[in-house]
Amino acid sequence: MAPKDVLAAGVVVFRPGRKVLLVHRPRYDDWSFPKGKLDPGEHPTAAAVREVAEETGLHVRLGPPLASQRYANGGGRMKTVFYWTGRVVGDDDVSGYAVNDEIDEVAWVDRDEAFERLTYPHDGDTLREALAVRRKTRALVVLRHGNARSRKAWAHDDRLRPLVRAGQAQAEALVPLLAAYDVTRVVSSSSTRCAETVRPYVDTTGWKLELEDGLSEEDATAESVLRVVDGLVHDDEGAVLCSHRPVLPSVFDALGLEDPQLEPAGLFVVHLRKGKVVATEAHQVR
Structure with a gap:
């Protein structure tokens, strides 16, 4: 049996002025994007944000996903690196980063210069993408x-049907995934199982939970769903909309997208620019 891939995640971080974020690793004497291995059980999105913070001191939010890199890692093993674009949330100054044995230089580099500085050809391909x-x-x-x-x-009002223990664990696991996309607006069906799914994120971040009867199985209509979705599409905040399997086709129809038929605790990330869909990605929490 072939050995499993080593899994890692990273971010190509941009800031205004044609700048991209690079790090130098003294152990390998190479320049690359901030990246690192996944911790056991860690989702790649959470790992990508964590690694940027550890290697640069910056907090980022993920943008559109990029093609993964896969290459030999020695000892007959292969390494897969999941990548996203990203933007800094807050201050993007790296001058105060405490250099160490792993990363001894962090720099914002002009994108044209970055092609010259990057050590590996596959990183140049990722930057072009x-x-x-x-x-x-x-x-x-x-x-x-x-x-x-x-x-x-469940013999009671279906609106009050709660999550089981596995669902509660999924809700906890969703916290770093939603944070990776800088979700600051939380909109949910008013049914208990939906509210409980986003409650750990709300409790962790302090963001307001907005409950919508118009996203529940009992009360949702094409008009109510379109109203909520249209408001979120034209808002300027990162947002999550939590609802039910029978309602989600109307949500995706309002977005002009094919229904991906999400499983429980499945999420579909729609990347928007000026109200237009520019990229999508799907993830599953087990």
Whole structure:
């Protein structure tokens, strides 16, 4: 049996003025994008944001995804690196970064100079791809609620049907994923299973939870869904919309997208620029 790939994640971070963020690793004497291995059980999106913070001191939000890199890693193993574009949230000054044995220089580099400075040809390919989608975007995350009590086993109002323990674990696991896209607006069906799915994120971040009857199975209409989606598409904040399997086709129809048929705790990230969809990606929390 072939050994499993080593998994890592990184971000091509841009700022205004044609600048891209690079790091120098003294151990290898190379210049590359901030990246690193996934911790056990860690989702690649969370790892990408964490690694940028550890290697540069900057907090970033993820933009459109890029093609993964895959190359030999020694000992007969291969390495897969998941990449996204990204933008800094807050101050982008790296002059105060405490250099160390792993990273001894962090620099904002002109994108043309970056091609010269990057050590590996595959990083140049990633930068070319990133430049095509480097313009600032924000994310609308469409989320299906986590695993809930079965309808047959629930004798009460279905609106009050809660998550099971596995669903509660999924809700906790969603916190770093939503944070990776800088979600600051949380909109959910008013049904308990949806509200419970986003509650850990709200409790962690302090953002307001907006409950919408018009996203519930009982009360959703094409008009109510379109109203909510249209408001989020034309807002200027990163947002999550949590709803139910029967309602989600109307959500995707309002976005002009094909329904990806999300599983419980599945999320579909829509990257928007000026109200237009420029990229999408799907993730699953187990």
